[in-house]
Amino acid sequence: DVKVTQSSRYLVKRTGEKVFLECVQDMDHENMFWYRQDPGLGLRLIYFSYDVKMKEKGDIPEGYSVSREKKERFSLILESASTNQTSMYLCASNGGYEQYFGPGTRLTVT
Amino acid sequence: RKEVEQDPGPFNVPEGATVAFNCTYSNSASQSFFWYRQDCRKEPKLLMSVYSSGNEDGRFTAQLNRASQYISLLIRDSKLSDSATYLCVVNPFGGYNKLIFGAGTRLAVHP
Numbered sequence: 001d002v003k004v005t006q007s008s009r010y011l012v013k014r015t016g017e018k019v020f021l022e023c024v025q026d027m028d029h030e031n032m033f034w035y036r037q038d039p040g041l042g043l044r045l046i047y048f049s050y051d052v053k054m055k056e057k058g059d060i061p062e063g064y065s066v067s068r069e070k071k072e073r074f075s076l077i078l079e080s081a082s083t084n085q086t087s088m089y090l091c092a093s094n095g096g097y098e099q100y101f102g103p104g105t106r107l108t109v110t
Numbered sequence: 111r112k113e114v115e116q117d118p119g120p121f122n123v124p125e126g127a128t129v130a131f132n133c134t135y136s137n138s139a140s141q142s143f144f145w146y147r148q149d150c151r152k153e154p155k156l157l158m159s160v161y162s163s164g165n166e167d168g169r170f171t172a173q174l175n176r177a178s179q180y181i182s183l184l185i186r187d188s189k190l191s192d193s194a195t196y197l198c199v200v201n202p203f204g205g206y207n208k209l210i211f212g213a214g215t216r217l218a219v220h221p
Contacts, residue, residue, distance in 0.1 A: 035211075043154070043197075045209075090153060102153060
């Protein structure tokens with residue numbers, strides 16, 4: 001079974017803090033993705049990576065950065081958290097057509 | 111216009127009912143199509159792929175109409191366990207599987 005894990009289920013951070021969200025997959029997948037999910041808007045792609053140290057911007061990259069130093073790990077960084085970044089963050093990976101998602105991190109920025 | 115549009119619902123149906131969800135997409139060059147299912151407070155999971163010829167998996171049937179840029183999902187003999195949000199998903203580019211997700215249609219099946 002493919003497993004995608006995320007470092008936290010719930011996080012509360014203050015405005016201006018630097019926030020790290022970690023994602024690990026155990027299936028040797030090339031591609032990894034970070035999404036945010038908001039009511040009425042669905043999942044929106046923030047960044048994706050198709051190889052170690054390779055990354056591409058998704059549809060809403062502003063205010064975020066990513067790091068992929070190892071194949072199994074893909075980190076999302078909020079450089080200076082803002083209240084409009086309060087959301088559910090979902091990591092995913094795929095080696096074929098199916099994307100496998102982690103359980104999500106609900107981030108609240110106060 | 112959103113790239114993938116779905117009726118948000120909710121669809122409230124009794125057990126045993128047949129229910130259909132529709133979805134439209136804007137990019138006529140889109141390569142592949144899927145339905146994902148997301149239970150409350152859980153992550154999305156692939157339900158089924160959608161092919162031009164139509165495909166069936168038990169009580170679930172998916173159809174694609176490329177000319178109208180329209181995707182459908184039919185659920186027959188609804189079960190309580192079918193209650194979830196159904197996400198219409200389009201891959202417009204092929205390649206790295208950069209997917210575009212609809213906002214989802216919520217289904218509630220009641221006894």
